[in-house]
Amino acid sequence: MAPLLELNEVSARYGQVAALHGVSLAVDEGEIVALLGANGAGKTTTLRAVSGIVRRTGDVVFAGKRLRGGPEATARAGIAHVPEGRGIFAELTVWENLRMGAYMRRGRRPDLTTVLEYFPWLEARRNQQAGTLSGGEQQMLALARAFLQRPRLLMLDEPSLGLAPLITREVFRVVGDLNEKEGLAVLVVEQNAAIALAAARRAYVLETGNVATSGDADALKSNNAVRTAYLGY
Amino acid sequence: MQQFFQALTTGLADGSIYASLALALVLIYKATEVINFAQGEMAMFTTYIAYALYTHPHFGHTLPYWWMFAVTLALAFVFGVGLQRVVIRPLERASVLTVVMATIALLVILQGAAEWIWSPELKFFPSPFPTSTWVVGGVHISKQDTGTFGVTLACVLVLWLFFRFTKLGLAMRAGAVNPAAARLLGVRTSWLLALGWGFAAVLGAVSGMMSAPTQFLSPTMMDAVLIFAFAGAILGGLESPVGAVAGGLGIGILLSMLGTYVHAVTPELRLPVALAILLVVLLVRPAGLLGRVVVRRV
Numbered sequence: 001m002a003p004l005l006e007l008n009e010v011s012a013r014y015g016q017v018a019a020l021h022g023v024s025l026a027v028d029e030g031e032i033v034a035l036l037g038a039n040g041a042g043k044t045t046t047l048r049a050v051s052g053i054v055r056r057t058g059d060v061v062f063a064g065k066r067l068r069g070g071p072e073a074t075a076r077a078g079i080a081h082v083p084e085g086r087g088i089f090a091e092l093t094v095w096e097n098l099r100m101g102a103y104m105r106r107g108r109r110p111d112l113t114t115v116l117e118y119f120p121w122l123e124a125r126r127n128q129q130a131g132t133l134s135g136g137e138q139q140m141l142a143l144a145r146a147f148l149q150r151p152r153l154l155m156l157d158e159p160s161l162g163l164a165p166l167i168t169r170e171v172f173r174v175v176g177d178l179n180e181k182e183g184l185a186v187l188v189v190e191q192n193a194a195i196a197l198a199a200a201r202r203a204y205v206l207e208t209g210n211v212a213t214s215g216d217a218d219a220l221k222s223n224n225a226v227r228t229a230y231l232g233y
Numbered sequence: 234m235q236q237f238f239q240a241l242t243t244g245l246a247d248g249s250i251y252a253s254l255a256l257a258l259v260l261i262y263k264a265t266e267v268i269n270f271a272q273g274e275m276a277m278f279t280t281y282i283a284y285a286l287y288t289h290p291h292f293g294h295t296l297p298y299w300w301m302f303a304v305t306l307a308l309a310f311v312f313g314v315g316l317q318r319v320v321i322r323p324l325e326r327a328s329v330l331t332v333v334m335a336t337i338a339l340l341v342i343l344q345g346a347a348e349w350i351w352s353p354e355l356k357f358f359p360s361p362f363p364t365s366t367w368v369v370g371g372v373h374i375s376k377q378d379t380g381t382f383g384v385t386l387a388c389v390l391v392l393w394l395f396f397r398f399t400k401l402g403l404a405m406r407a408g409a410v411n412p413a414a415a416r417l418l419g420v421r422t423s424w425l426l427a428l429g430w431g432f433a434a435v436l437g438a439v440s441g442m443m444s445a446p447t448q449f450l451s452p453t454m455m456d457a458v459l460i461f462a463f464a465g466a467i468l469g470g471l472e473s474p475v476g477a478v479a480g481g482l483g484i485g486i487l488l489s490m491l492g493t494y495v496h497a498v499t500p501e502l503r504l505p506v507a508l509a510i511l512l513v514v515l516l517v518r519p520a521g522l523l524g525r526v527v528v529r530r531v
C-alpha cells in the first residue's frame with residue numbers, strides 16, 4: 001500500500017541559504033512518525049515545505065495526489081499543521097479558536113462538541129481569551145483545533161516546547177489517543193527524543209537538511225549514535 | 234439648553250461620519266498594518282458614483298434615494314474589492330511602507346480622476362432627510378443630523394454583527410490576529426483582505442453620501458473629514474474598532490462644542506484645534522485612549 005504522505009527529494013531554501021537538501025520520508029496511514037534532529041537541522045522547514053509555507057522543489061504526495069499550492073490548499077487536502085509556537089489566535093476566545101478549526105466544514109454551526117471527548121476541560125474555558133491560557137493549555141487547544149479540522153494527517157512541531165514534563169506527557173497521551181481511536185496519522189517534530197520515540201512507531205533523524213538515520217523507533221532507541229546525540233545516556 | 238442639544242446632535246452627526254471612516258481605516262490597519270491614505274478619496278469617488286446615478290438622464294430622478302444609496306454601496310463594495318485585487322495584492326510581499334505609498338498614489342489618482350470626469354466645481358448632492366426639526370421639550374432636534382447619525386451607526390452596527398456572529402467575520406478577525414495560522418486552517422486570507430477593502434469602501438461611501446449634502450460634492454470634500462477620522466482612529470488606539478467609533482464620535486462632539494462655546498474657535502480653526510488635541514493625547518498616551526501599547530513582533 002502506498003504511504004499516506006510521501007516526500008521525494010524535497011529541498012527548500014530561505015533566500016540564498018539552503019535548509020533542506022533532498023529529504024525523502026514517508027508516513028503510513030494510521031502511524032505515528034517522529035522527526036528528530038538538532039537545532040537548525042531543518043525539522044520545522046520540512047513541515048513548512050509540506051504545507052507550502054516555504055517554496056520547495058521535489059514531490060510531496062498525499063493520499064495519492066501531488067500537493068501543490070499554499071497552506072490553505074494543504075489544509076483542504078486533509079493535513080492539519082500545528083506550527084512551532086502553536087498558532088493560537090490569542091485575542092479570540094477558546095471557543096472561537098475551535099470554531100476556526102471547523103472553518104473548512106460546510107454548514108453554519110458545525111458540531112464542535114466531539115472535541116470535548118478528548119479535551120473535556122475546554123467546556124469550562126470556552127469564553128476565556130486564548131492568549132490567557134497557560135502554555136500547556138494552549139498546546140492542547142491547538143491540538144483540539146487541529147482535531148476539528150478532521151485531518152487524515154496531523155503534523156506537530158515541537159509540542160513539548162516550553163512545557164513541564166508532566167504536561168508534555170499529557171500532550172503525548174492525547175496524541176496517542178487520537179491516533180488509536182481516530183486512526184489519525186501523526187508526523188511529530190521533537191527535541192525531546194525520548195518521549196517522541198516512546199510514542200512513535202518509526203522515526204527519522206535530520207542532520208543539516210538531510211535524513212541521517214531512519215528506522216523503527218525501538219531500533220533507534222538502542223542506536224548508539226542517536227542515543228548519545230539525542231537521548232543523552 | 235437649546236444650544237447644548239443643538240451642538241450635541243450636530244456633533245453626533247458629524248462624529249458618526251468620522252466614526253465610520255475611522256472604522257474603515259482601522260479595518261485595513263488591523264488586517265495589514267497599512268494606513269490607507271486613499272480612504273477619503275475612495276469615499277469621495279464613490280459619492281460621485283452616487284451623484285452620477287442620481288443625475289443619470291434615464292433613471293436618475295426616477296430612482297428613489299434609497300435605491301441609489303443601496304446601488305452605490307454595492308458598487309463601492311465591488312470597487313474596494315477591485316482596488317485590493319489590482320493595486321494592493323500585487324504588493325503582498327512588499328513592505329508596509331511600499332503599500333502605504335501605493336495608497337498615497339491612489340489618493341492622487343482618484344482625486345485627479347474625479348476632477349477630470351466631473352470637474353472640480355462644487356455640486357449639489359441630495360439628502361434623504363428633511364431640513365425641518367423635531368421639537369422635544371422645547372429643544373429643536375435636526376432631522377438631518379438625526380438621520381445621518383442613524384444611518385451611519387446602523388451601517389457600523391451591521392458590520393459589527395457580521396464580525397461578531399458570522400463564520401466569515403470570525404475568520405477575518407482570526408486572519409488579522411495571526412494570518413499564518415489562519416491559512417493553516419484553510420482560510421484564504423488573501424480574499425478576506427479583499428473583503429476588508431470592500432467593507433472599507435462601503436463605509437467610505439456611507440460617510441461620503443452622508444456628508445455631501447451639507448458641504449456639497451467636490452473632489453476635495455473628504456480631505457478634512459479624513460483628518461478628523463484619523464484623529465478619531467488614533468484616539469481609539471488604531472487597533473480597536475470600538476475605539477475608532479468612539480474616537481470619531483468624540484472628535485465630532487468636541488469640535489461642535491468648541492465651535493458653539495469657545496468663540497475663538499472659528500470654522501477655519503477646527504482643523505488645527507483637532508490636530509492640537511490629537512497631539513496632546515498622543516504625548517500623554519502614545520497608544521491612544523483605548524489602545525494598549527503593542528510590543529512589536531519581529
Ligand SMILES: Nc1ncnc2c1ncn2[C@@H]1O[C@H](COP(=O)(O)OP(=O)(O)OP(=O)(O)O)[C@@H](O)[C@H]1O
Binds near residue numbers: 018042044191
Ligand atoms: N525564516 C528564515 N530565514 C532564513 N533562514 C531560516 C529561516 N527559518 C529557518 N532558517 C534556517 O534554516 C535552517 C533550518 O531551520 P529549521 O527551523 O527548519 O530548524 P529546526 O530543525 O526546526 O530547528 P529547531 O529545533 O531549533 O526548531 C536553519 O539553519 C535556520 O537558520
Ligand SMILES: [Mg+2]
Binds near residue numbers: 044
Ligand atoms: Mg523548529
